[in-house]
Amino acid sequence: MTTQLPAERDVADPGPAPSVPARRVDWRSGLSVRNIGAVYVLVVICVVFSIWAPQTFPRVATIKQVLDNNAITGLAALALIVPLSTRTFDLSFAYVMSLSGVTAAHLIVADNTNIWLAMLAGIGIALVIGVINGFVVVVMRIDSFIGTLATGSLVQAFISFVTGDNTINNVKLAGSFSTLSQGVFGGVIYPVYYVLALAIVLWLFMEYTATGRRLYATGFNPDAARLANIKVRKLRFCSLLTSAAISGFAGVMLASSLSSGDPTAGTSYLLPAFATLFVGATVFKQGRFNAWGTIVAVLMLGTGTVGLGLVAAPLWAADMFTGVVLIAALSANVFQRSSPLRGQAGRARWLPFRYGSPGSGRAPR
């Protein structure tokens, strides 16, 4: 909404006095609830379940189960860090996961393609969708939330058209292809290591490269970024390519873990991925989408779900738990951060950025 309201700032008002201390000056602030609230929630969850189910919960097997169950969710969530940092939503990623999985499965079953080639093909077709997303969002300037929802819908239509909504099941998928994500090393399945590797790469990329810094700048204030000579549109386009490529990979892993090409397999990852990302943005790096925060959020929600399974809670308990924890994690953060942000009352507090029409430019005349 570009509502014209009376200017909120006063030119004569010299703003807040420079009295608030710097961030990260004190190791104690690094351990504050404000900074790592989700870590404390994770600890509390562990303690509660250890008391509740002392026979079954505090065991190595539980850790393995949490890691194994949530590796694909972790991949899906990490896929979105780059575009969301530029405040570009990619809602099509879940459908892209289905697409790349189905593509890889189809190639292996129908053409006896080598599994590595099949995987590359899956990522390749995901990249095609990434280019389409970039075209829709950046070139056609359609709001990313709606634009990628639309392309996602088209992707789902395409999958249904080609597969006839049938899951691709074949013994060929049970062999080396399924090993890609069902193989076990050191007690946990391979995708756990993929998540770890991807998190390290994304952490280094976002934190320690110029491009990462520019991506954050683009998300926080696109106008300022543009005027500081940052190629905002190029970055947003490329960010959609990254999310497409990573979700393509995640989709192939998902198909491998299911040993089948399910035309709707990815859809169930849509909401968990966004939920963990937004929780993750409150951890470690205040207000920035970041890899380790996302991992903590995935573990937090995953541990709770596994714990509820161990105490034989009813089925609805998992969803309720997720909802309660999300609200708790985000609200604790909102209370903590309200003070230094002056004059931003209109902003949705839980969003780590101002969501609106990107690059709205200067005031309308």
Next chain:
Amino acid sequence: MDSAAAGPASETSPPETSPPQTSPPQTSHPEPPPPETPRHPETQRPAETQRSTSAPPEPSEAPPLLKITGVSKTFPGTVALDHVDLEVAPGEIHALVGQNGSGKSTLIKVLAGYHHADPGARAWLNGEPVDLAAPANLSRHHRLRFVHQDLGLFLELGAVDNLALRSEFMVGPLRQIRWKAQAEATRELLARFGLDLDLHRPLAEATPVQRTVVAIAAALVGWQHQGQGQDAPGLLVLDEPTAVLPPHDVARLQELIKNIRDQGTGILYVSHRLDEVFALADRVTVLRGGRVVTTRAVEGLDVQALAELMVGADVDAGYRAVLKPDNERPVVLRARDLRGHFLQGVDIELREGEVLGVAGLPGSGRDELPYALAGSLAGAVGQIELVGQGWLPVRKSASFDIAIVPADRAREAVISEFSVAENLTISVLDRFRRFGWLRRRPERQLTAQWMDAISVKAAGSDALITTLSGGNQQKVMMARCLARDPRVLVLCEPTAGVDVGTRQAIYEFIADRARAGLSLVVSSSDTGDLLAICTRVLVMCNGRVVRELAGRKITEQALLHAMEETEQQV
């Protein structure tokens, strides 16, 4: 859509619903707003309303509509208003003039309740005391209406919605909106202002003058019944309503404002354009440095005298960088025939070490020119050359070595989630790269150097930028651009929201850079900026450069004069 929304319910409703709220008995008058007598609001009877003559009422006769005494407003470090007294009579157009920073907008905001006045302020509306140190309540709103400079309209919505949102939607028995009646009422209301407009089209598609009229009409909603009951006239505050209007529309708007005045409404009219003060106002109050310089009848004043009242004698004693214009130095930047929304063909030639000022009223193209030069004005056309790098279409000039410090610091410059260091280095990150990695140590060093060079006061380079004062934020924004080591630096409103001390520091800093050979373009609505640092000033009007002043010819009076179109027409 409206027929669907009104639906069957509206067809059943007419018998019991009241007539449209906006049609008082006098609507058969062919003249726009129905007249009322302003003279004696207390004793006034509605039935025998008479058209008042165009002569302004004598202030002594009627009690003042608005009277404020001793209004002060202190911000940390600045006194924005210092014991301001003001009186507006009913049926009077009272102009409020003053330079930027003189306290005009603060005064308006205090009246509107956005700021609370310091203790000691007293105010009366129609003789009833008002507490300016408290939030505005309903009765204050009822007597005192505002049209702010940006009009406060919902541009996505049409006129019907905009007017209804200010008062109330007309609803039927089921609380459903009676769209037809609502539209009819709106049409009637706007017709009185002589406005013919598609009521359902978003206002974004309307012309600026149409929007202004809608905003004024919206502000007056509920006052049409004035005089029918116990209601006394109210006060309408217009804040630079003509700032972005072309001249012929200005005349039309002035007629409309006079009509409103003739109904008995008092009008407090804030304007930069001195000629308007003479065309419209009965009395004028001049503010300077937060104090009232004078309040007097406009009759007997002329533009020159008023300008001198605004400027005062003390202002010229401000800081002067005393840079010498040097026409021997090589030209660095040339631009040909720049055009945009307001720009109507502007040529620029900028020499090395020159500080070129751009002056002009809002809407003159003054605020557009810097963005056009930096290649970030959508829809700009024209050619630009950074000498040695060839000519380019101006929209591609972002590839040139031209840095810009934008006008709206909060919206276009500061990345509020970033630290001071991150804000400062964002445009030079490539310098810290080695094998693709961002090295932190040189980044820290560069930040420390710049924070030292322009003496930024901050808790540290890791402090969030929003913890700094406005002046220090502005310094960081300048450092961000200068760190790029550009050949040309474009500064917009370099001292907006900057306290006096920092202001001088910024001037000195700019002057140093210019002596070192940097070429600058400074666009400012604050003539103080231009006087302090510019070697040459282009005065813009209606999208063109109408006057060029250099060296000693740059004076406050000359600038103000040149900005007024009146002089150009002679």
